[in-house]
Amino acid sequence: MTTPLRLGIAGLGTVGAGVVKIVQSHANLLAQRSGRPVVITAVSARTRARDRGVDLSAYAWEDDPVALARREDVDVLVELMGGSDGPAKAATEAALAEGKDVVTANKAMLALHGQALAEAAEQAGRVIRFEAAVAGGIPVIKALTEGLAGNRIERVMGVMNGTCNYILTRMESEGLPYETVFEEANALGYLEADPTLDVGGIDAGHKLALLSSIAFGTRVDFDGVELEGIERVSIVDIRHAADMGFRIKLLGVAQMTGRGLEQRMSPCLVPAHSPLGTLEGPTNMVVLEGDSVGQVVLRGAGAGEGPTASAVMGDVMDIARGCRLPTFGQPAAGLATARSARASAAAPYYLRMELEDRPGALAKVATVLGEAGISIDRMRQYRHKDPTAPVLIVTHKTTRDALDHARAGFAATGVVVGEPVALRIEQV
Amino acid sequence: MTTPLRLGIAGLGTVGAGVVKIVQSHANLLAQRSGRPVVITAVSARTRARDRGVDLSAYAWEDDPVALARREDVDVLVELMGGSDGPAKAATEAALAEGKDVVTANKAMLALHGQALAEAAEQAGRVIRFEAAVAGGIPVIKALTEGLAGNRIERVMGVMNGTCNYILTRMESEGLPYETVFEEANALGYLEADPTLDVGGIDAGHKLALLSSIAFGTRVDFDGVELEGIERVSIVDIRHAADMGFRIKLLGVAQMTGRGLEQRMSPCLVPAHSPLGTLEGPTNMVVLEGDSVGQVVLRGAGAGEGPTASAVMGDVMDIARGCRLPTFGQPAAGLATARSARASAAAPYYLRMELEDRPGALAKVATVLGEAGISIDRMRQYRHKDPTAPVLIVTHKTTRDALDHARAGFAATGVVVGEPVALRIEQV
Known part of the structure; x- marks a missing residue:
């Protein structure tokens, strides 16, 4: 030719x-x-x-x-x-x-x-x-569609919005609140014209929906992505998470469960020393898990002129060389309509709440958790000057339903002040 | 079809x-x-x-x-x-x-x-x-040949022998000498029938030669790979390197320099917190650097039934789908015969030597380095009980030629006991 x-x-x-x-x-x-x-x-x-x-x-x-x-x-x-x-x-x-x-x-x-x-x-x-x-210069569509084509894909995870990862790592390294770093990023031109696309997780959610389709042979279902942005991630939680060996990432997770296709884009805790936990600044990372290959981790620049143009040219070269695949890795007519499952895969959770400083407060919280069937892995109550006592809990694996049940219970105790923070700990 | x-x-x-x-x-x-x-x-x-x-x-x-x-x-x-x-x-x-x-x-x-x-x-x-x-389940041939096809490749690096990485990380974590961990690995069946293939860097060198060919459009030249195994890596150097923020890896590096194609497979120091530095156990990692994409890092299982079979099936699926590329990414007749360059790219080096404990000894060593045109980034002399004093030096960027010059000079000082250890610090 x-x-x-x-x-x-x-x-x-x-x-x-x-x-x-x-x-x-x-x-x-x-x-x-x-x-x-x-x-x-x-x-x-x-x-x-x-x-x-x-x-x-x-x-x-x-x-x-x-x-x-x-x-x-x-x-x-x-x-x-x-x-x-x-x-x-x-x-x-x-x-x-x-x-x-x-x-x-x-x-x-x-x-x-x-x-x-x-x-x-x-x-x-x-x-x-x-x-x-998806993920700028990282050849992840190719790895998933072609390199891992012999695998049943079990889970796809990724940090795929560089701006969010920049904001979160800078909050941690500089000890700055979200609003300050958000303004910095905006001034530097890192944010989309509509910043919600970035910090609301929409842009990363689009990417996750595309990966899901290839991974699980299902029709793209962006509406099925549970979206939660980073706007409510506080420096307090970043610090507490770090104390316990975790880092907070805007993490996309897609997996096929017994109840359907679960797609989440939300702030999660990951172990600080895992590949995802060590990811700094605007870099992207995608983790692909297949039944034969195990875990493959891909890391690289998620945006920018060179990396994105490199990805475009990879596709152009495939076409020039005559490699022609269906858009999502198999004929579109064969893609299944996945039942969308609200996060149903069990996971440990990080909980932070403020308790009134009076006898029996902690016992009430522990009782609520026990009644919801949630067992505690680790718990810390911090020394404090305020009238309320900050309490951190890392649970064993539990479900979102159990957690919702517990949250309702907390409100009824009369000792939990404000809304507890609950963040999923993704096992990576 | x-x-x-x-x-x-x-x-x-x-x-x-x-x-x-x-x-x-x-x-x-x-x-x-x-x-x-x-x-x-x-x-x-x-x-x-x-x-x-x-x-x-x-x-x-x-x-x-x-x-x-x-x-x-x-x-x-x-x-x-x-x-x-x-x-x-x-x-x-x-x-x-x-x-x-x-x-x-x-x-x-x-x-x-x-x-x-x-x-x-x-x-x-x-x-x-x-x-x-190459690198078991990691789809690195595909990433390099296809995903990065729009890039001039600048450097390819990799930890591509899981057994060597297992031995090195276990030496460090357990503080054990090479011989002990080698015997353990052998008993566990981790080593090839001829262990030199693993610990001598030959197996990893084969892989590097294949990546080089694709990356630089050159004929496979395994003879051009400078090979050094891990047999002489000592726990002493692993500890000292760690003290200074580095880890020792059997690292393959291929790059095109003004003097020709440089291919090395040898123990190198890498920053402990870099992706390569954090790699534990038998996992493999390949780093691809292109002029547009920047750095892409791929990580996964380098061996084993599932991962290797996954890679085989990726290729089978390409053929089933009609994607057909020349073996090394371009027609074989067009592959150039690369001039093979002895490690000519400048780099900082880690030097360890034993000095006789007498006045002026360190000055003599520093003079030799100065005369060879090598400047010192960091130097440490350790407290000691032996009649000789251990000295560590991290140089600024220098060439292998300058280093050889300095080594000859050390011998002539009369104060350097035994052969100094010199390990390249790869900038990653």
Whole structure:
């Protein structure tokens, strides 16, 4: 095959410019590795007149990404505009309808419309690849879909939002409250225009939903992801968790349980010395667990021009080399509709509460736990000056139902002040 | 494609039995994911009458692996016999000549005959895949060849012999000398029949040579790997290194330098808190560095039935799905013959030596270093009872040549007792 593979790039932000740089600077390398030239024929973005640090003069320009997608001289639409609907979806649909492959970094679009797009791609005999949509430069979609294809996947976990991990590790290292670090991150431009996408766990939840689909052969179900952001993680809990050998991470966990598919994106405690626990700053980490392979851990940059462009080019090279897989690793029609299970896998929990400082208070709490069937692994009551006593409890494995039962019980004791904090301890 | 993909498995040791188990237990999963049934038609091993914990009665039996490779009802030879030559090579060559694909876990065969086999495969229009040959269940060949295909690779590093890492971490955690832990490992059956393959770094060196070829587009050059085993790593150095924030690992490093391709497999110091430094026991880790992606770290089980069989099946599934790449990621004819460079990339070094306890001794050593152009980052002289004083030095970045120069100088001082220990500190 010496026919060139011709790319049309829609979206020329950081990642788009990064892709252009790789295609321009590594032309020989790409041709050697794929056996054919990889070239850009046309590009599209909102504003033409803007210096992007790359020379676009050799490429046709389209104002309209849909027109780009339909061009006869484009074999692959590289969709880097973002947004779950609008131009990104329109261009993707147009490309598939015209018999072109699509490479995209768009997690929102696939998390919300993945099934329909996968079906459209298969109907057209084309592929949609999206390595760049999950965990930046880490080739995790490939590892899960292809490298681990001989495994029944048991669990997928990941720290997949670099901004959240930056905020949490900086809170811990500097002893700063959430609000302060959030403002810092915002000032540094680390947050999305709508910060809820990051700190609310939505962006990471999109990624988890995509991994789940591949891992368990189920239709993408973002609505089935239980989302909890990091907004309520306090420096107090970070410190107490550290005291007990844990770190708090915004952790995505997907696993198939007897009650259905469990997908959670929430702040969890992990052992400080585990791979996930040692993860600092904006780095991403994904943990894949298969019945044969055991645990495979992948770590790398989760965002940024180079890493994301690298992931896009990995997909482009697969297409150039003729490796063509269904979007979620098996034909879309065969993907099951998973029953969505509210976190049903048992786990130990970290509980923190404030008790009124009077005789019998602790006994009442212990009784509530016992009645809910929850046994205590470790408990600490701290010396204090306030009228209330801070108490930490690490439970043995228990269920969310038992925990809800206990919470109701705490309220009835009359000695628990305010709402107890409960964080799951994920066993990694 | 609903034609079954028919495997012939040569070699029914641990890994072979593991592959049979996956094919038997996950038939539906494999068919869903690849779009076609994956079946075993024939097997071969040295002894037929042996309980391998799997039911082989449905498969044809061949005493001769070459006959297996030539069977008309075999599409893919799964070569799991091992050995660089002999039956493994003969069967591989026979399979290719008969127009069959080959999946192998045989690092020695590919490290020594990779170029010839790759050429034979391409001539026959067939593929050789070998994910299982490097780092067990970690999909590192795939990550490097495909996921990072848009990158110029800058460096590849890895802890790829689980037995060596087990020995080194156990020496450190238990404070035991090398010989004791070596005997333990031997008694536990962790070592190859010829232990030099493990502790001499040969097995890991084979793996490094394979990664180098893919990373740098060069012909496999195992002879170009500078090999140093762990036999001379002492508990004294492990302790001193730990004191200074390092751990000693049998680390493979491959990088392209101005003077040629540098491939080293040797005991190195790495920062204790780096991903490589935190690696315990038999786990493997590979670090890939690309110009766009930055650093990607992969971690998982480097050996064992399940992980290795998982890697074999990843390759089988690629073939079932029609993903076909040249052996080393680009056509064999295009692979360059790399000039082999003796470790030329500069690095800091850890030096330990025994000095005669008399005035001016340390000054003489410092002078020798200065004259060799080596500057000192940190130095410690320890309190001692012996007639000689232990001295540790961490240098700033320097070259092997400068170090050799200094070593000659030490000998001439008359105050350095015995041979100084010099270990490279790899910057990770």
